[in-house]
Amino acid sequence: VSRGLIGLDWGTSSLRAYRIDGDGRVIETVMAARGVLQVEPGGFDAVLAEVAGRWLADAPGVPILAAGMIGSRQGWVEVPYARCPIAPQALAEALHPVPTARGRVWIVPGLVCEGAFPDVLRGEETQILGAVHEHPTAGTFLLPGTHSKWVPVRDGRIERFATFMTGELFAVLRQHSILGRLMDGEADDAAAFARGVGQGLDPDPGAGGLLHRLFSVRTLPLRDLLPPAGVASYLSGLLIGSELREAMGSLGLHPGGPAPVLVGGDALVARYVAALALAGLPATRAPADAAARGLYQLAGTAGLLA
Amino acid sequence: VSRGLIGLDWGTSSLRAYRIDGDGRVIETVMAARGVLQVEPGGFDAVLAEVAGRWLADAPGVPILAAGMIGSRQGWVEVPYARCPIAPQALAEALHPVPTARGRVWIVPGLVCEGAFPDVLRGEETQILGAVHEHPTAGTFLLPGTHSKWVPVRDGRIERFATFMTGELFAVLRQHSILGRLMDGEADDAAAFARGVGQGLDPDPGAGGLLHRLFSVRTLPLRDLLPPAGVASYLSGLLIGSELREAMGSLGLHPGGPAPVLVGGDALVARYVAALALAGLPATRAPADAAARGLYQLAGTAGLLA
Numbered sequence: 001v002s003r004g005l006i007g008l009d010w011g012t013s014s015l016r017a018y019r020i021d022g023d024g025r026v027i028e029t030v031m032a033a034r035g036v037l038q039v040e041p042g043g044f045d046a047v048l049a050e051v052a053g054r055w056l057a058d059a060p061g062v063p064i065l066a067a068g069m070i071g072s073r074q075g076w077v078e079v080p081y082a083r084c085p086i087a088p089q090a091l092a093e094a095l096h097p098v099p100t101a102r103g104r105v106w107i108v109p110g111l112v113c114e115g116a117f118p119d120v121l122r123g124e125e126t127q128i129l130g131a132v133h134e135h136p137t138a139g140t141f142l143l144p145g146t147h148s149k150w151v152p153v154r155d156g157r158i159e160r161f162a163t164f165m166t167g168e169l170f171a172v173l174r175q176h177s178i179l180g181r182l183m184d185g186e187a188d189d190a191a192a193f194a195r196g197v198g199q200g201l202d203p204d205p206g207a208g209g210l211l212h213r214l215f216s217v218r219t220l221p222l223r224d225l226l227p228p229a230g231v232a233s234y235l236s237g238l239l240i241g242s243e244l245r246e247a248m249g250s251l252g253l254h255p256g257g258p259a260p261v262l263v264g265g266d267a268l269v270a271r272y273v274a275a276l277a278l279a280g281l282p283a284t285r286a287p288a289d290a291a292a293r294g295l296y297q298l299a300g301t302a303g304l305l306a
Numbered sequence: 307v308s309r310g311l312i313g314l315d316w317g318t319s320s321l322r323a324y325r326i327d328g329d330g331r332v333i334e335t336v337m338a339a340r341g342v343l344q345v346e347p348g349g350f351d352a353v354l355a356e357v358a359g360r361w362l363a364d365a366p367g368v369p370i371l372a373a374g375m376i377g378s379r380q381g382w383v384e385v386p387y388a389r390c391p392i393a394p395q396a397l398a399e400a401l402h403p404v405p406t407a408r409g410r411v412w413i414v415p416g417l418v419c420e421g422a423f424p425d426v427l428r429g430e431e432t433q434i435l436g437a438v439h440e441h442p443t444a445g446t447f448l449l450p451g452t453h454s455k456w457v458p459v460r461d462g463r464i465e466r467f468a469t470f471m472t473g474e475l476f477a478v479l480r481q482h483s484i485l486g487r488l489m490d491g492e493a494d495d496a497a498a499f500a501r502g503v504g505q506g507l508d509p510d511p512g513a514g515g516l517l518h519r520l521f522s523v524r525t526l527p528l529r530d531l532l533p534p535a536g537v538a539s540y541l542s543g544l545l546i547g548s549e550l551r552e553a554m555g556s557l558g559l560h561p562g563g564p565a566p567v568l569v570g571g572d573a574l575v576a577r578y579v580a581a582l583a584l585a586g587l588p589a590t591r592a593p594a595d596a597a598a599r600g601l602y603q604l605a606g607t608a609g610l611l612a
Binding site for chain 1: 418421422423424425426453468469470471472474475478479481482483484505508510511512513514515516517518519520521522525526528529531545548549551552553555556
């Protein structure tokens, strides 16, 4: 009988630790503001003891599997990227062991995908495997965020992926650019958001691209054509609509065709569901704990649960 | 005989005051860090005395003409935008008088252009008139900057214009985003700049748009494919190349066809000349003091010099 697994989704700014039983059920979760950038070099072992010490004491020898920026240059150990396309079996074979005071911690490598330039991810590969397990026939997975990822998958294999800097652009433009000056309040105005999505989706090259359209975030409120309370929502919609236009063009997705499966937190997923509907792609959503599911699947494939 | 003109190019962050003689020659220039945002409400009259008091004492009653953000909501008086298309005569008729302790100051209205959304400018209309006077047959003027302007002109009339937020995006991404972290040094690497321009110009939609391509600014140095000293230049090139692709598509400009006339400062103009050459558009450059020339032209058309 399996002893279960301790799964770590260890990102830049936060850590989620999952205690998973032998049947793959998450029986306890710890969320901590102990992301890679918040931990001193050499301090990862202590953080592991802090969040999972009791679980380790309860089940000595339980396997530990970690995914995310923990495998980056700023993390515990830099684990080389694995290459796309890649099947779950190959990813499981590339797990990287780190000896620690509490036994080995296995780290999932991130992925690199060569194209016009190299694209990279760390952590999303594990979420995708978890989501694929629930949606085995889906052709595209979409993980919105600071660096949004679009991921074509076939027969369980991650074919390639493309990153879009949508979330980061929203944050820096809102906080540091002239576009933030006429903004008032949160990005929670659904009508203004939809208007921005429409502006971003517009396929007419005569309407310019993103560098031009961003100026509408300034001129619409300046000309009293958008209330200040709607400006943040409009900017969010414009950026997400632009991402959809770029990604659909790049991946060959069409209105009315197969829609991506969304993987992520509630608020952001709701925003993308609304935008995708306006683009003619009624998306479905993966279970919220895709990372825990992916960690369990990978551990099983790697033979760590036996 | 004309008494000449005091011309003010009064922008957001700086003020240039020109003493111009009756033949249109600039005989003295004062540059001051007295932009609209640096002057308290009610303080514009005092700044005028500070930079041009001696000129006014020398030539009582000399006309004063000001262009730029001085006519905005944050300026001396908010002057309503004039509408495109517009000929010099109509712009001259729309000059807005402000009574002051030193006689009337005339303010040039900015322009609004209606399209998918309203586009606006203040100050550039005057630089364009100055540049058109030297390049009467040119079809497009390009004023690079924080908010880059592309301006089709026919028979001396400003037909329309489009703004691109290239310079502002460069500044916020460099200073505040993850893309700035792997940057080292200035944006002065010509080869890295050219590489970025090529990435921005790439017409292949399969290569994604700007939101995707921006991620190359992170991954190329991360994968040791671009030295840290070249990253700022590469980002600059990528943004300018993207602007060129957007604007050429939007305005119907083609490699080998008529090229825009550049209006602006040396360093930025040199950068755009290099990028336009890579796009197949060998640009020419307007005289550096286009604002002063435009102020003199406008004053003449308005009958202020008589």
